[in-house]
Amino acid sequence: MIKEKVPNRQTLNAWSNKIDKAQSLGLRTSLMALVMVKCLSLFSLIIGFYCFSHIAHDWVVNQTPATASDVTGLAVSLGLSWLLQGAFNALSSSARMQVLNKLEQHLQHVFIERQHALIRLHSVYYWQTLWLQHLQAFADWALEYRVQQLIAVVVPLFALAVIFYVNPVIGIGLLLTLPVVPLFMIIVGKGAAALHRKHFIALERLGSLFTDRLAALPMLTSYQAHQKQTALLKDASENLNARTMKVVSVAFLSNSVLDFFATLAVALTAVFIGFSLLGELSLGPEITLQQGLWILLTVPLLLSEMKKLGQVYHQKAQAEAAKTELAPLFSCFTQNLDDSAVNAVNTATTHYHLSEPSVLLTANNLKVYDINAGQTHSQSSHATTAVDEPSVLLHAESLEVSKGDKILISGRSGSGKTLLLEALGGQRPSTHTFSEPVIWITQHPVITPGTVRENLCLNDSYTDDALMKALEAVELDAWLSLLPLGLDTVMTDYPLLSGGEAQRLSLARALLRKDNIWLLDEPTAHLPDAQHTRLAQLIERLGKDKTLIWASHKALPANWFNRFWTVSRSTPEQDAISNSKSKSEAGLKSKLGALQDEHLQGCSSVTATSSKANANQKECGLDEK
């Protein structure tokens, strides 16, 4: 367990430091401030104990009331300790909110940066969990667990110093026994981890059965399988509980070890002090009631903070889980920190644009990276080893886009047409992107729950005239006239739109905006052939003066386009770059030959290096379990 845990903790800590630095979360400052305040609070509590025991000594031994100075001391130190504790609470909660808000902002920025290319990868539920719970788990760990961790180290040292000062014999005794505590805890922890590993798969599988079967309710009903599954759940939970108890009975020992030492330390110290006071024991210096009581009050502090650490221990596991999800998302921030010459390529291409305004994009050796890779890695940094470069999902020798171009991207489904569009549109890290905003028309048109007007405007404002004109252009005017409230009709969960009409609405959205590059990602994929032809013609007509990049696996007339790009997936076996190059060139040549008969200007080929290889390996890995 230790072997597995230590690197984990280091990476979590290291990651948190990195992200702290990159995003100026102020974690370090908060951490230090919190630990400082808490330690001061406990320190003045120890002073309070001193005054307390002094007064008790006066009472019992001298039979006199407390002196004014002692009472003042007690009042001041306890008051101070209390106020500092209050400050600690306030600091802790405000720091937590601050960190949460900052993390949320960063998440929102990642969303806006990557947009649909990122969001489409996971379900809404996944993103909500990430947003609501994982950010929180990280903040809790950073500001609660880590603070407690430091306090659990510092405070015992404090207390031990005081005890040493008062009575070295007790101090030595405690010093000798204290290291035993972590030792025992490690042994117990190891045992528990071994047991957990042994039962891991079973715990994992049985633990999720309840939610799994709940999610499957409709299926269970239709197969009349509820009785059988209830019985199965019953067995499973019995099995699960038995296994969990096995692991837990060992894990609890860790807590008991702490309890054992905490209790025994108090009890034995009390007995030792009592016997010393009685004169039955004469080890070390003479002891007075004042000293004895002070020690007795201070001893619990040795282990109580460590016990509190145990109470927030679960936060670590949650933060680990959060980290695995968040780290790739936030990686672009941390990587930006590493290399300062980030946008080398972007600036280069921008210069190019200035000199030749009609060329929108010239890309030599275009590479498209994984969604979570850092921002544009410059071509010029070819000197850096291949290890540094994130995995290239898509690669193209040379692509060129001029103003007014009509480009058709073809390729089998799953070959990476969408990847290429996402890269060009700037939603996915790549070496080249358009430097001006683009408009997307995707496979599934998005209709928001608002009114027709809101659907078209999206936080912008257009005159009714402009809206009507756009709707007319996309042939939705007849549809609009049937709506009860016209532009102010609210779209519901089942809007009064067919697939084709919804796509027209998204075309109207595009028409309203002045951006001149349209990226069309199979806008007609889900329409029957007749609809497809009509809509495609409409798009072609409306996009006459725009730059169109159109991905489609349905047939479109070739004379609509002046450039043809083909995306093909190279097999995972072709790991050598030269191999894949020659292959893509071959593909290019054959395509060129076919196309030049039609007197077309150019065509290019894009190769998607398969990422499936990794995925397959993962699956295999799971099989083995």
Place this chain on the structure above:
Amino acid sequence: MKSKPAYLTLLLALLHGVAGITILVISSWFIAISAIAPVGFNYVIPAVVIRALALLRIASGYASMWVGHNDLLARIAGVRLRVFRQLENSKITDKAFTTEALAQHTEELASRWIAWIAPLSNITFIFTNLCVVAVWFNLPSTSFLITLFAIWLVAVVVQGLGALNIAKRVTTENKAFRQQSADFLNCSAIWHLNKAMNNMPKEEGRHVINSVPSADRVWRQQTTQKDKALRASWWFQGAAFFAVVLVMSGAVSPISDFSYMPIAIVVPMILMAAPDWAGAAFHSITKFAQHKQSAKALKNLKTSPIKLLERTELHHSLTLSGYTAKNRRLPLVSATFPATGIVCISGPSGCGKSSLLQSIAGVLPSTGIKEVDGMRIPDGLITNWRYVEQEPIVLSGSVSSNLDPAGMGIPLDDMTNLLAQLGLEALLPLSMWVGKAGRTLSGGERKRLALARAILSHAKVLLVDEPFEGLDVTTQHKVCEVLNRYAANHLILVASHVTPSALNVSSTLLLEEARMDNLCAGQHAIRLP
């Protein structure tokens, strides 16, 4: 929620707490009395008692944890099974109610003993008894102890009421955020058109983006909940410290014979330690509020029973007239299907292919007339007809349990053969665990597994939704062959964009798009050739 109280957990926790406080009292008294060592003082007994108490505390600590968790696990299992049984043949109508939320609520419900009943009653018991003992022995400054107890009681009640309110607010905010963020995330494809989102300067994007929902309000409520507990225990600590200072100054309490006896330091010691042993109550009371909230949520869990229609045999024909899914604004369908063969249903997306299949199977309520062999069939789930979803559910379990979820005793050989015919050799052996914490299935594998499940259950009518999507040509061919064979004596309706040539389609039903005009006119969409 009727279940046996966890007395043992309670008792052990009590023992643990009592032993702790007794050690504190006896050891402070012991060293105080040792300091003045009266003649004939028997120091052996207190020393032994202290050590015995220490051992008792350790043992009861472990035991209470063990028993408490054992009991907790049993309770969780019990509550979950009960909830699950209640859900038989019904569906959860509340859309916002996720299975994870249900799992969490059941856990809150089951953990009440260990989370708040035991700690709260424990502290109350100890506090009361301390007061009683202090009064009984007429200890000095007993009045302070009683006052502190009163303060504690009031604080706990106030904190509990506040926590209930906040717990309610957390739930509301959570719901609101889920709704907002779902709307927001579903629109991700058109974010780039939203000027408000993209126009902010990228370099100093530190300010809040207005058009993006924020979880801030949820977190704020949760932080408030935590803060309230902390603040209550902080005030309690202040009160305890104040009491200590007052007692020790001797300014308030009259000087009596007891004033300077060793026993006099017992009450100040208890007061001094009070934040440690009584402060935990404020966090427990928060748990109480969460428990109440969960109990309410479970009570209000909206379910609607599913009406079941026992075995419906199809001998001659299935006739639909003016038939469609309810409340979905889809065109009406009129058609007649034979008792055997494959009928392909095609049409553009959004025309209601899935809805039609689901309403024929009785998964969705419908309008219009559905007749089997001339007999009108009411709405309701037909138990021996199967709808095979586009995104089928795969149970976390072995392949065989997925193929035979109801435990009908389907021969393993049949399963193996069918999987092989569907090109699912990768899922063999049948004992392989699939789903969560097992082998993840690809979309195509899930589809074929669900198809195999439906075929093995000997469904009279199969309603298959997009079986060929995401399959390569060879696999499509295999699926076609399986369907062709099954269609020899069953009716299969296939909704699909593509119709592989290998599929023996006996007829095709073309659905028109759902459009404003044909909806308003209420036209019949199609007829079978």
